[in-house]
Amino acid sequence: MLHLDKMSCGYGNLTVVEDLSFNIARGEIFALIGANGAGKSSTIMSIAGHVQVKSGKILFKERDITSVPVTKRVSLGIAIVPEGRRLFTDMSVSENLAMGCYSLPKSRLSRNRDKVLELFPRLKERINQQASSLSGGEQQMLSIGRALMAEPELLIIDELSLGLMPKVIDLCYQAITALREQGVTILLVEQNTTRALEVAERICVLESGRDVWQGTAAKACDDPELIKAYLGLNQE
């Protein structure tokens, strides 16, 4: 569904990710793992269209989207839950959800909203509250909810569990697995490798902008050297 072909990306003259290739199949959860500064966020922000691709290609549903403008990618079926949530803080929960639906006809708003509120009933109680007044966990739910409003085929989530309490992390992961059941493909960036290995079918480990390991999560768990070198660092 999403195919990165020797993609390099960066900022200005700086290249932070080099020759990265991977292939995400429809309906799977694919996790991108790596230490702080490895280039995970840069990778997914270039898939979302915010970070400049220097060479290589990004293919989505067999189509080359490398030079498709940011604003058009959401209608292709890509939605993002960015690092730090980046909600529209001055606006209400309901308005944030409405923004998620901006690229779709107005008629889809109430149906999609009902779906999101069913997935995250906590948001229903806060529907008219300002986004900035929510707790960290509620903000993450809202950020996921906002992305789901766009009816994505590929949902990209950066640092799902960062800064959240274990209970809330459970909730978010339940939501993620429920979404996979509904057929949404998920690209997950996670520093919490234990969690990522639990849900992901396959993982890619990045180090300093290069991929050092790719394979199934099951295989990663059986590889003591890999665990020692890259995955053991950020356990819960």
Place this chain on the structure above:
Amino acid sequence: MLFVNLCMQGLLQGGIYALIAIGLTLVYGLLRILHVAHAGLYTLGGYIAVIVTNTTGSFSLGLMTSMLAVGLVGMVIYRLIYQPILDKPPFVALIASIGLFIALEEIYRIIFGPYGITFAAVPLQGAVNFAGTYLRECEIAAVLLATLLIAALTLFTKHSRIGIAWRATVTDPEMSQSFGVDVVKVRYLNFFIGSAMAAGAGSMVALMNNLVEPTMGSVPSYKALAIIVLGGLGNVRGTLIAALVIGIAETFGTIYLGDYLDRDSIAFAFLILVLMVKPTGLFAKG
């Protein structure tokens, strides 16, 4: 009686300031530019209103033409002046804006003459008894127009799709793009609405003074800057309140402090006072 009268005059003055300052704060909120030339558009609004009214005999037509035309000029200014230098440091746009403001004043001087222009027959001058004090019809019309435009803006940004997208873009342009918002369209809209509101203010001031002159925007230009700083740069509601507070402070100040302070310095005395107590302005966010 004097008290009620001063309150009314203060609200009137505050309403005019609000119409000018809101456009300024909108531009700052979206682009982080101090759009000094905005006051030049307020003057242009006055000129167009007088000229169209004198040609057609209808002030309402003059007012509407002025708002529409100046709104479009605002969009052109964005396209020609600001868009090419958006990636430069903010002082570049500030210099460009000050330059443009001076150029506009000189252009008005060349085209419309240095002494200003007046209405051939000034409409809406009758006096109306309002709560025991007299107000002119044009003053009531100015208050009504300010209320109407600000209410319309509020409804628009709260309830329309593009209005909500506009607020989202102010908070996080990148994310709003990610959800499909064309931020360039939002910027044009922003300049259109802000400039049209300033033109509305210029038209009403032209009517109340029966005069439009090239430098009509000089004092409002720096006073509007003081108001948006007080209101917490980029904060529309704060700007509205600050404009009303300054309007009222000026009217009362002229009577009670007039011997010590010039009318136009009151806003700045107030600004200095507030900034000493609360350096982020009255209504800074978070």
